[in-house]
Amino acid sequence: MGINDRVAVVTGSGQGIGLSIAERLAEGAARVVINDIDPDRVSSVSDELGSKGYEVSGFCGDVSKKEGAQGLIDHALERFGRIDILVNNAGIARDKWLIKMSEEDWDEVIRINLKSQFLTTQAAAKHMMDSGYGRIVNIGSRAWLGGAGQANYSASKGGVVSLTRTLALEFAKYQITANAVAPGLVDTALFRSLSPETQDKLTKTVPIGRVGGPEQIAHAVAFFADDDSWYITGQVMYVCGGRSIGAY
Ligand SMILES: NC(=O)c1ccc[n+]([C@@H]2O[C@H](COP(=O)([O-])OP(=O)(O)OC[C@H]3O[C@@H](n4cnc5c(N)ncnc54)[C@H](O)[C@@H]3O)[C@@H](O)[C@H]2O)c1
Secondary structure, three states, X not given: OOOOOOEEEXXXXXXXXXXXXXXXXXXXXXXXXXXXXXXHHHHHHHHHHHHOOOOEEEEEOOOOOHHHHHHHHHHHHHHHOOOOEEEEOOOOOOOEOHHHOOHHHHHHXXXXXXXXXXXXXXXXXXXXHHHOOEEEEEEOOHHHHOOOOEHHHHHHHHHHHHHHHHXXXXXXXXXXXXXXXXXXOEOOHHHHOOOHHHHHHHHOOOOOOOOEOHHHHHHHHHHHHOHHHOOOOOOEEEEXXXXXXXXX
């Protein structure tokens, strides 16, 4: 992989998809900053990856707040001296029918899923512009196409697509690319907490007939993060077994 010796920051990498992304980049020889809002997750993932011989460093902070986002980028610079790859992965869902959605449900999801990407990118981009190199990978969702019961989540992920396309234009001349990965159903703890019947029903809507794991999302992120992906920018890659085309 063309990420040898690069420095990567992965937000929300204390579990789930972010953890897989961090491990995948570390396997490819990048030095990786682990971030989460949950301090126990930061230390357990840093210990776990460190014990496998990977060069990682943990930073606990809320990337939806300016101090947390700036603190994360400052930490990466202090620890590793530069920042080459930024993966904006932290995200939450607060699904409800619009008619029952509170203002807090709306604000929290937009703040964590979308504003965080603005804040971390703004903090990191200055350094990427100075070095004339950068790979920004934003985690969106297939749900940006629309999802009943997910007005706040779908809108936040639609914002991720627009943000990504705009970053691609603004930063292209600095050799910084910006792309988005849009996962569909992913076999995480959340999916496994559903009843076997619901899991089965949902799986049947995936054209390819099975649900991907966090590793499939990490694979797409690693592709965009690669040195060789310099001519690919402003793109959205669906990783959803064909579900973006339509339910099967
Ligand atoms: N799991 C899926 O099926 C799925 C599908 C499509 C898109 N996604 C997207 O993938 C990303 C990761 O999802 P996941 O399923 O791994 O979620 P997850 O809940 O398992 O992990 C997310 C991590 O982010 C951390 N986090 C939350 N808010 C934070 C903040 N403000 N600052 C720092 N860390 C924060 C959490 O503590 C958690 O450890 C999200 O952006 C999500 O919207 C997930």
